[in-house]
Amino acid sequence: YIVNWCPRCGTAVSDLEVAHEERAGKLWYIRYPFENGSGYVTVATTRPETMLGDTAVAVNPSDERYRAAVGRQLVLPLLKRVIPIVADDFVDPTFGTGAVKVTPAHDPNDFAIASRHNLPQLKVLDEEARMTEAAGPYQGLDRYKAREQVLGDLRAAGLLEKEDDYALNVGICSRCKTVVEPILSKQWFMKMQPLAQPAIRAVEEGRIRIVPENYRKIYLDWMYNIHDWCISRQLWWGHRIPVWTCRQCGEVMVSEESPGTCSKCAGGSLHPETDVLDTWFSSALWPFATLGWPEDTDDLRRYYPTDLMIMGFDILFFWGARMIMMGLKFTDDVPFRELYIHALVRDAERQKMSKTKGNVIDPLEVTEQYGTDAVRFALAISAAPGTDIAFSYDKIESYRNFANKIWNASRFIVMNLQKLAPEVRNRVSAATEAASKDGFEPLPTDPTLALADQWMFSRLATITKEMEEAFADYRFHEASYKVYHFFWHEFCDWYLEWIKPEITRTLGPEDSCNAWANLLLVFESSLHLLHPFMPFITEELWHRLPNRGDEVSISITPFALVSEQAANSSAESDFENIRSLVVAVRNAKAEVGLQKEKVSARAASEDAAILSLFNTHRQTILMLAGLEALEVTSGRLEAGIHVTSAFEFQLIYEKQVDHDAERSRLTKEREKLEAAISRVKKQLGNRNFLDRAPEDVVRKTENHRTDLETQFQKVVESLERLG
RNA sequence: GGGCGGUUAGCUCAGUUGGUUAGAGCGUCUGCCUUACAAGCAGAAGGUCAUCCGUUCGAGCCGGAUACCGCCCACCA
Numbered sequence: 001y002i003v004n005w006c007p008r009c010g011t012a013v014s015d016l017e018v019a020h021e022e023r024a025g026k027l028w029y030i031r032y033p034f035e036n037g038s039g040y041v042t043v044a045t046t047r048p049e050t051m052l053g054d055t056a057v058a059v060n061p062s063d064e065r066y067r068a069a070v071g072r073q074l075v076l077p078l079l080k081r082v083i084p085i086v087a088d089d090f091v092d093p094t095f096g097t098g099a100v101k102v103t104p105a106h107d108p109n110d111f112a113i114a115s116r117h118n119l120p121q122l123k124v125l126d127e128e129a130r131m132t133e134a135a136g137p138y139q140g141l142d143r144y145k146a147r148e149q150v151l152g153d154l155r156a157a158g159l160l161e162k163e164d165d166y167a168l169n170v171g172i173c174s175r176c177k178t179v180v181e182p183i184l185s186k187q188w189f190m191k192m193q194p195l196a197q198p199a200i201r202a203v204e205e206g207r208i209r210i211v212p213e214n215y216r217k218i219y220l221d222w223m224y225n226i227h228d229w230c231i232s233r234q235l236w237w238g239h240r241i242p243v244w245t246c247r248q249c250g251e252v253m254v255s256e257e258s259p260g261t262c263s264k265c266a267g268g269s270l271h272p273e274t275d276v277l278d279t280w281f282s283s284a285l286w287p288f289a290t291l292g293w294p295e296d297t298d299d300l301r302r303y304y305p306t307d308l309m310i311m312g313f314d315i316l317f318f319w320g321a322r323m324i325m326m327g328l329k330f331t332d333d334v335p336f337r338e339l340y341i342h343a344l345v346r347d348a349e350r351q352k353m354s355k356t357k358g359n360v361i362d363p364l365e366v367t368e369q370y371g372t373d374a375v376r377f378a379l380a381i382s383a384a385p386g387t388d389i390a391f392s393y394d395k396i397e398s399y400r401n402f403a404n405k406i407w408n409a410s411r412f413i414v415m416n417l418q419k420l421a422p423e424v425r426n427r428v429s430a431a432t433e434a435a436s437k438d439g440f441e442p443l444p445t446d447p448t449l450a451l452a453d454q455w456m457f458s459r460l461a462t463i464t465k466e467m468e469e470a471f472a473d474y475r476f477h478e479a480s481y482k483v484y485h486f487f488w489h490e491f492c493d494w495y496l497e498w499i500k501p502e503i504t505r506t507l508g509p510e511d512s513c514n515a516w517a518n519l520l521l522v523f524e525s526s527l528h529l530l531h532p533f534m535p536f537i538t539e540e541l542w543h544r545l546p547n548r549g550d551e552v553s554i555s556i557t558p559f560a561l562v563s564e565q566a567a568n569s570s571a572e573s574d575f576e577n578i579r580s581l582v583v584a585v586r587n588a589k590a591e592v593g594l595q596k597e598k599v600s601a602r603a604a605s606e607d608a609a610i611l612s613l614f615n616t617h618r619q620t621i622l623m624l625a626g627l628e629a630l631e632v633t634s635g636r637l638e639a640g641i642h643v644t645s646a647f648e649f650q651l652i653y654e655k656q657v658d659h660d661a662e663r664s665r666l667t668k669e670r671e672k673l674e675a676a677i678s679r680v681k682k683q684l685g686n687r688n689f690l691d692r693a694p695e696d697v698v699r700k701t702e703n704h705r706t707d708l709e710t711q712f713q714k715v716v717e718s719l720e721r722l723g
Numbered sequence: 724g725g726g727c728g729g730u731u732a733g734c735u736c737a738g739u740u741g742g743u744u745a746g747a748g749c750g751u752c753u754g755c756c757u758u759a760c761a762a763g764c765a766g767a768a769g770g771u772c773a774u775c776c777g778u779u780c781g782a783g784c785c786g787g788a789u790a791c792c793g794c795c796c797a798c799c800a
Contacts, residue, residue: 107798395748405763596757626757688781
């Protein structure tokens with residue numbers, strides 16, 4: 001049979017191990033004269049040296065041009081061998097000259113043609129890709145050297161009609177990149193069709209789930225079109241193929257131990273097979289062979305099938321598919337229930353990393369430079385299912401910065417904790433311990449801090465839940481993004497800033513320690529959420545928390561510490577109101593170039609709840625927004641900036657209000673609102689929308705319109721007041 | 724030749740069943756060395772979601788076509 005032969009490795013390789021590469025080549029047109037001397041047939045070939053092994057020329061039976069020639073004899077140039085013209089459907093009349101040389105020993109198609117027409121097979125290339133004795137005068141030449149000589153001789157004989165440039169796909173050995181040679185050889189094959197059937201069913205019936213989904217199709221496609229597998233290798237390592245051949249009668253015996261004598265003729269001279277199995281054959285046995293199979297061991301019962309197998313898509317066929325087939329064959333069960341295909345890390349140019357290309361990035365160097373956690377996090381957050389990861393130092397650097405941020409946050413917390421008087425610290429850690437029984441919830445604190453605590457715990461509960469869902473679906477990029485944003489932009493930027501005055505002040509014995517306890521609970525919970533992505537830094541920081549110094553490891557503690565009961569939508573919306581006021585003030589200050597100035601502001605609302613909210617949190621707002629004073633008044637403002645439809649504010653500073661600038665700002669805002677309102681109105685005016693859209697969408701849209709219109713009204717009034 | 728994926732901000736990419744104003748990191752610009760963090764803080768600018776057609780009350784998302792780009796599979800000399 002024809003196999004792919006790697007002349008460098010000196011072994012057969014399977015179809016899967018052959019990579020294809022487009023190379024510039026030529027198509028040579030060679031004349032094969034008729035035996036009787038009258039004329040010739042021109043064949044086109046990309047491999048002229050193999051003509052030495054030609055045993056026929058084939059044409060399509062329906063090809064008018066050659067109909068009369070079928071059955072006639074040609075003289076093979078150079079070697080003067082007489083070969084027939086045969087008709088075979090395989091030949092594409094539109095390609096080349098419509099006539100193809102048949103080299104049964106060095107081309108799988110030609111091999112097929114030859115077997116259909118009973119043509120001899122003549123091996124002209126040996127296992128080192130040198131010309132054999134059958135090649136006559138060319139014996140011993142390397143295949144490429146032979147090509148040149150053959151071409152030269154043909155040209156000299158006037159039989160080379162022409163040559164065209166042609167891009168051809170050459171097969172190369174995936175291990176050593178040598179161009180493989182299709183060669184006639186005796187090898188062991190595995191019949192795959194019967195093995196594939198159950199493997200197809202297992203996936204179709206959902207006994208194995210492939211994630212992401214698109215790989216399921218790729219897997220099934222490959223299984224449907226499976227080819228027999230050449231499993232023998234002429235290598236010196238590997239599992240030996242357990243076969244003995246009788247030297248007397250040729251009987252082939254498969255056995256675990258040497259049979260000793262021939263089972264057929266009882267002869268004592270047996271020849272053990274020297275070929276070994278393809279390494280992937282052995283790998284396919286791994287899931288059960290490692291557990292003691294074929295014995296019915298405890299391990300096998302306990303760990304087979306396993307829940308989850310993870311691999312890169314590049315070995316889905318090599319290993320994944322074959323484990324499934326072998327597993328089903330030998331254990332009657334799937335080897336694993338889920339197969340997760342992870343992303344491949346490619347270089348910055350999206351090239352697959354390879355040693356020969358020299359674009360390999362050594363992970364040890366990168367982790368040395370940026371830290372293991374940074375690399376791990378960068379990869380996790382880049383791992384959107386079904387896509388590869390382009391390696392980027394910038395990206396890793398930004399998550400190194402994140403690790404740094406975590407470190408600093410911890411430093412800040414622990415540092416201030418150390419400053420507490422020992423008895424106060426003890427009360428804090430006691431409060432922390434007491435809270436941690438069935439999921440953390442905020443401990444009671446004074447009203448200003450309570451809002452921050454309730455908001456933070458609520459957010460924590462949401463993030464925890466979202467992360468758990470993301471993990472369950474192998475959406476690691478989503479889980480890591482959530483915790484990144486949570487920790488940096490909610491915990492650090494808002495929560496820590498909000499409670500900073502509390503944790504930097506000196507507590508007396510009469511003070512409640514609950515604010516401190518809450519901070520520690522949130523921080524500890526955050527470390528737990530971060531731990532899967534940043535195991536080292538979280539482990540280190542966790543042990544610095546009160547009562548955690550002597551514990552074994554954060555990795556064996558629960559992932560979710562916060563209680564679901566902590567979800568608190570009213571705290572979230574109160575917090576949002578304050579946040580939007582703070583952001584709007586900062587914004588306004590920057591706009592008028594007073595970023596570093598301490599200015600005053602006046603906030604107004606017609607909503608008593610808002611007014612009371614702002615009054616309660618006045619100190620916090622002043623600190624976060626960088627204000628000197630905040631006046632909270634009921635009603636309307638003359639030149640207010642509308643943050644939401646519920647409230648507005650204005651900055652109060654020395655500089656006179658520039659009426660023109662103010663007018664132009666308001667006019668711009670009015671235009672924006674007008675556009676938004678007209679969009680919403682159009683939508684709400686659409687009968688179809690009202691009839692067909694879900695109720696809650698319609699209601700939301702209506703609320704949105706009311707909101708916009710209120711804002712619009714206020715802007716218009718402000719403009720009128722400006723005159 | 725068949726199949727799959729991609730095309731979203733200057734760059735690298737998210738965007739899970741269609742639903743208010745499309746997000747992040749890096750870069751750029753402005754102001755800050757504010758006693759956790761300048762590897763940082765507070766702001767800003769920047770997008771006709773490749774193009775066209777369709778489905779829908781409504782499309783970055785669903786369907787079809789086109790154009791580039793990438794990958795996998797394949798026995799066209």
